[in-house]
Each structure stands twice: as structure tokens, then as C-alpha cells.
Amino acid sequence: MTVLQEPVQAAIWQALNHYAYRDAVFLAERLYAEVHSEEALFLLATCYYRSGKAYKAYRLLKGHSCTTPQCKYLLAKCCVDLSKLAEGEQILSGGVLNKQKSHDDIVTEFGDSACFTLSLLGHVYCKTDRLAKGSECYQKSLSLNPFLWSPFESLCEIGEKPDPDQTFKLTSLQNFSSCLPNTCTTLVSNHNISHRQPETVLMETPQDTIELNRINLESSNAKYSSLNTDSSMSYIDSAVISPDAVPLGSGTAILSKQAQNKPKTGRSLLGGPAALSPLTPSFGILPLETPSPGDGSYLQNYTNSTSVIDVPSTGAPSKKAVTRISQAGTKSVFSQSGNSREVTPILVAQTQSSGPQTSTTPQVLSPTIAAPPNSLPRRSSRLFTSDSSTTKENSKKLKMKFPPKIANRKTKSKTNKGGITQPNINDSLEITKLDSSIISEGKISTVAPQIQAFTLQKAAAEGLMSLLRDMGKGYLALCSYNCKEAINILSHLPSHHYNTGWVLCQIGRAYFELAEYMQAERIFSEVRRIENYRVEGMEIYSTTLWHLQKDVALSVLSKDLTDMDKNSPEAWCAAGNCFSLQREHDIAIKFFQRAIQVDPNYAYAYTLLGHEFVLTEELDKALACFRNAIRVNPRHYNAWYGLGMIYYKQEKFSLAEMHFQKALDINPQSSVLLCHIGVVQHALKKSEKALDTLNKAINIDPKNPLCKFHRASVLFANEKYKSALQELEELKQIVPKESLVYFLIGKVYKKLGQTHLALMNFSWAMDLDPKGANNQIKEAIDKRYLPDDEEPITQEEQISECYPYESVGTDESQESSMTDADDTQLHAVESDEF
């Protein structure tokens, strides 16, 4: 039965690896119709999921029993994608009402995919308001696989403070290897590792292949596994096994056979790219192997395979093979791309050389450590098709490199992209490596290169870990709103990492939270320059431009984003911000609602919509929006701020203060928030506290002019005119063109009785008000009624009387567009004066 499946499965995987989803789906459907096994089911569901039709995969898997962990994982993933969180949880852990499995149960059940399962489960818990459980799941997931970034990110976002140093480290090799694709463990554990005849090996192939297939499928997410505790070597993906690595155990034999055939298969049967997927070759190899024992008429095509199988001598010392693998691998690695973590740490796991050792472990070339699943293809291609183009492609892709820790690597990197070549190891390997092709005749059987390769791999992983630690620290600081520290940490990343979209976006966001909008704008425009396809983080950029009132830039940004990706909430948020800046609030509301439609779990869209409703005075709707934002993300301090603002407008000052305080708890370094709290406290008549708060705000951010302004106004309200004036004079120096400053100065002088200076300042304020829109100033001068002032109108009258021509003049110049109806009114006013 499995014999029937293998070529089909190989073809399907090949199609999948080439993103030819129509082909893959079609073949998978035929396979499933032929063989109703769970494997085939999983394969079909995978084809559906990868082609973007999660609902198809969901319905398919639901309709049939899924007992294998991979089917369950895929079904749970589909459920989560379709927002069926309860169902997803049920599948993964037994549901809310039933007895739930513990994390250890999950680990044993899912094996290698446990880290992803736990991460998914954590996501479900967090979305259903069980943050404690969610964070537990994330922690466990991270402990199983420190290469995962998203659980760490999620932990930071829900407010936990995971320690990057503890999280991102290779604690023991056990862990280390468990993160790597686990291809041989099952096999090895099952089989007695002993030297066997290739014949037997071949005979066993069919049965083992099934197992191997399943293992390959399970480990398709590129994890490494350590084989043996005593060997303390890591294993390489079976697909990458060197041709000559005749394993000592049957499992290893199979693997080696696969590997043997792989290059041939890779090249002859499936072509270069086919070797991209670690799974493809393994599938592709099997048909080659199976005909040799005997049957398989349909495998006539693969006749050349037989020769392949014969080539590796059965008794070939695996050591040799391994050596060659490492050398071959390293040859391609070092000589060609030479850098990139993926390339260099081609680890050759090898216990010892040939036969007598029963505890030998199969030799597998390990793909680069910490390579994401999709890098697997590249890895193997590099190994087996010493195609410079592919390696270059790989190296180009690999931005991750060894951290500065490995100094000699960096300094001596010859190749581009901050190559990380260890010259010593290189040299030694190059000396020891064979020039011959990957096929047979390896002679060097030194353990040293392998061990060196292993240390290389370990060092590469360490490098990644160190990078992740730094980035983790930076991200954690940002999520706790220690923005200055975050900027500091992230700026110290190596420059090739610094100049990437993700890092720059985080830094831009940090500046945004510090209200340093100019800096943020600079950084974000850099992001747009280097990664113009990036939408995450662009909503912050659009808000930055909104604050800076750069309407042209904002309009360009929103057009570009909406053209590029109409399904991203960030694009619609940018569009809404653009129209909001143009004061077309109805259109802005429409776009924010669109953003919400596109992604109902995007908190910022709700917040922005709430702000628009506030601007259109629809406070009830605004309240609902802010509350929705908080429902989606309780740590979204902007929404708490929004609620506070609404209550302030409704003059519910204590509620306002409470909400502002909540926002402040989340983001303690925001001077704008402190400023608002100060004003609210003043409104609540707690002027002393208000002054304290404002002082604190000024200390945190001395560049915030509004804090000083409000401090001055509080002092003015408390009749401390001198200090108020002093404050305002300072402010005048900082922001000389702000009419509000002169307005307040004018009021202070008026209170002090210096009407001359008062009027002068009022006039200046009027002048600075370009659109003549400031009613209060006009009122202060000529309407003879100052809103904040309880004094009788007589003073204003006097002022107006003294300068009647002036007030009339200003009136006329500003109200020129009025009809004579207004002139009538004006004349009437004037007549009243006299």
C-alpha cells in the first residue's frame, strides 16, 4: 500500500514546494480517494491549508477522524484561523469543560510539534481571557524550542516579562537537538543499532519508509533532534544524509539510503529544486529504493536508481561517509556561501565511524541550526547541488548571521553578507575534504572535522540566541514602554540587523511613544525606503504623520498601502488618518470601519474610530469603540486614554482621572498622559497634586510645551501670577509662534491690571492665529465677554472703547466673506458701543 503512495506523495510534496497548489491539491485528492489513510488525509488537508483555503482543510479534517498529532495540530490551526477558538482548544487539550490535558501530556502526544501546539494553545487561552494559562503555555513552548519568537512576543504583549536571557539559550543539548527536526529518533529507538547488510536494509525499507514518511511529515517544521544522549551529536534531517552514510542501524541505513539516493534523485529525477525540500527527496528516494528489492513495475522509470543504490558500499565506514558529508556539505557551505548561519553549521553528526559501535548514531547532516522551516530546502540544495546560484540565493536570504560574539568569523568573512566563516575550521576542513564529488570514495575518516562542524553549528545557534536575546530585551523594553532603553538596546544590534524593517519599526514605535514624532517620522521613512512592502507598523507611521500634519506624505502613504494590500487593517487605518487630517471625518469613519471589518482583532482600528467619533461629537459611539479596543487588547493604553478624554468632555472628572491613571499604569513614561492627569486633577480642585503631576511630566519630557503651558494655567488659576508669567515667558522662547501663549499672558496681565500689556498680547495672539478662528481671543477683545472670566464686561468694554477702530478693522478683515446681513449686525454692535 505504501508502495503505491510513495511516488504520488513525492509528486505532491514537490508540487507543494513549488507552490503549485492546484497540482498538489488535485493529486492529493486522488491519493486520498485511493487510500483513505490518515496520512493521505493530512496531506490533502495540508495542500488545502497551504493554498490558503483553511476552511476546506477544516471541513475535511472535521469530517474524518483525526488521531495523529499532525492532523490534530492542523485541524486546531484551521479552527483558530476560522476563529473557532473553543473547538481548537478542545482538539488540543480536551476543551474547557472536559478534563484538560496537562502540558506534559501534550508534549508527549505531539512530540516534536509540541512547541507549536503549545504556542497555538497559548494563543487560544490569551484570546479567551485566560492570560495566566496562556502565558504558561507560551513559556513551555519557549522552553521546548527557544528558536520561536512569536510566543515571546505574545508574552511581552500580554504584559508578562519573560526574561530574554533565560528564554533564548541552548540549555542542554537535549533541548538543542529537540528543536531540530526529529527524523531518526523513532527509527533509532526502534531499531537496534547494529551494522547490517545493505540487503536487509533494503528489504526493510518499505516498512521503515512509512515510519520515516510519517516522521518526515511530523518534522516538516524543521526541527532537529538529538539522537543519542551519549553521543552528544545532533542529527541532521534525514533528507540531507550523505549518500555514503551507511547507517549502522536499520533506521540509519534507511536514512543513508535515502541520502544516497537523494543526490541522484535530486538531480536526476526531480531536478535541482526538488532537492529543496527535505521531504521531497525522502519521498522521491523511496520509490528508487523499493524497486530494488523487487517489485514496483511502475517504478520502471527509476531504473537508474539501482545503480545508485549499488554504489555505496555496504561496508563503507560511515565515518568516511560522514566525513564526506561534512566536507561536502562544508565544502559547499564554506567555499561557496561561506556565511549565513544556515550554510556554515552543517553539522555532521557522527558517533564514530563504522560498525562495531553499537551506539553509533546515524549520520545526518543537520541543516543549519535555527533555520526556519522554509530554509530547509535551501539547505539541502546547498548540500547536494553544489550550485553556486542556490547557495548565493541562500546566503542572500540569510540575514541572520553569527553574532559579533564569534569574532573571528566576522572579521575574516570573505564572502558577502557579513560572512561567518571560521577560517580555522574552513582550512582544516578544506584540507581534509575531498575534492571528489559527493558520491563515494570518501577517505578521510577523521572525527575532528565533524566535531568542529558540530561546534560550528552550536556556535551558530549560540549566535542566533545571542541575537534573539538582544532583540528580546529590546522588544520587552518597548512593550513595557521603557522606550529610551528599547531604543538604546535595539540601536546596538549589528548594523545589518538594525537596517531591517522589523527593527526599525520597533525603534520608530519607541520614538512615537515618546512623542518624538520627528524622529519617528525619520525612522519610518527609512523603513519605507528599504522595505516598502511592509505594512505592520505603518499605522504608527500614519499617526505620526497625522500628528505632524504632513498631509501630503500621509496621503501618499495611505494610497500606497491601500493599493498594495486591501486586506490589511493598517492600510485602512492610514487612509482613515489621512482623511481625518483633512477633517473629512465621515470618510475617515468609513475607512476605520473598513479596517475593523478586515480584521476584527485589530485594536488600534477601534481606537482610531473612537477618536473620530469624539471629533464628530458622537460620544456614545466613541465609548463603545474604545471599549471594544480594550476588549481586544487590555494593554492598549490609547483606548484607556480615549475613555478618559470622553469622560473629561462630559465633565466626569473623577472617572476621567481613573481612566487616565489606568493608561498611565500601562505606559508610565508618557508626558502627554501626565499632562492630562494634571489638568484633570486641577479640574477636580486638587491643584497641588496637579502641579506635582505636571512637574513630573516636565521632568520626563522637558520638550513638551503643553506641560509648561498647563502648569502656567494652573498657577494662573491659583493666582500665582508671577510664576505663571515666568513660565509663560520661558514658553514664549520655546514656541514663539503659539497664539495660546500670548493669550494666556494677556489674561495674566489683565488680572494684574496691566491692560496695556494685556491688549498687546491679545493682539499678538490674534495675529498669530492665521485663520482667525480663535473665537475666544476675539471675544477677549471685542465681544467683551471672556468665557473663563467671571468679571463684568466693563473692562472689555473699556478696552474696546479705547480701540474701537482696531476691533472693527480686525473684524472686517476676517469677516469679509460675510454678507451684509452680518455687516448689519456689526454695525449694530458698534452702535451699541457708542
Place this chain on the structure above:
Amino acid sequence: MTTPNKTPPGADPKQLERTGTVREIGSQAVWSLSSCKPGFGVDQLRDDNLETYWQSDGSQPHLVNIQFRRKTTVKTLCIYADYKSDESYTPSKISVRVGNNFHNLQEVRQLELVEPSGWIHVPLTDTHKKPIRTFMIQIAVLANHQNGRDTHMRQIKVYTPVEESSIGKFPRCTTIDFMMYRSIR
């Protein structure tokens, strides 16, 4: 006080909107008319299109009633009237009344128009020269040019002042430096 000259047209209210000092709130109100010809009703009065108009179909005075859900501050009323296109349908005497409901409306403005040719801005202020706060506005067309019976009105907009200052009872800021720190978005 009517001048013998023609009523000069006012600025496009859109410009007013762009200053950010006022906001059009006609959408927050319920509009009703004393009478209208089919196809020439409230929609045509509120469609932002100067080509379409409301045509009344009853006896004078013709009324436009604007009722708000809550007491609203109204700063300016903008009416578009064009003598050249409407001739005898052009209103010549308009009375603006405000109040809580139909029964306690009080006139606050009376306008005389002489061959208007564009937008007419009608600021509505109370005795203290502040924008009025009201539940209802009624615009009554008391007389038309050339003693026409029915009237055409092409567009009416209602503006409320925008309180831009997000915090504190201060007028709006004018510089970006201040506006940047004004709120968290």
C-alpha cells in the same frame, strides 16, 4: 437694514470647514419641509449638489424644520440661493426661528435678500453674542422675488463650532508644536 445693492455671495462653506473651526452637523438632525413637489424634497436640499433643489408646493410661509436629537450649539447657517437660475422662486425674505419644539419657536434673525447669487452665511447668536444652543431651527421663507408663490432652495448647511482644545478650556493651538502634544491618538 437692506441695502439697495444686490446681496453679495459669501464664501464657499467648504472653506469654513477646512479651517477646522466649524463642523457640519446637518446629518445629526431630522429635516422636514412644510411642502414639496415630488422629486424635489429634503434629499435634494441636502445632497451637496447645487443643481438640485427643493421646490415647495403650498402656501406661504414655506418652512424648513431642522430638529436635533439634543440641544446643539449652532454657529452658522449657510443657504445657497441664486436669483439667476431661480428667478421668481428665489426667496427674498427669510426668517430664522429657534426653539425647543414647534410651539415655542422664536425668531432670531430676519434676512432680506436682493438677487442673491451664491451662499448666504447666517450667523446665529444669542443676546450674549455666542452661538445659540437649541433643539430646533426653523427657516421660514416669507416672501419670494417677484412675489413668487413657491420657492426653490438649493442647499442648506448647518454649522457648529468645533471645540478643538482637547483639554482645558482654552482656544485651539495654532502651532504644530503644541498640537503634537495635545492628544494621544
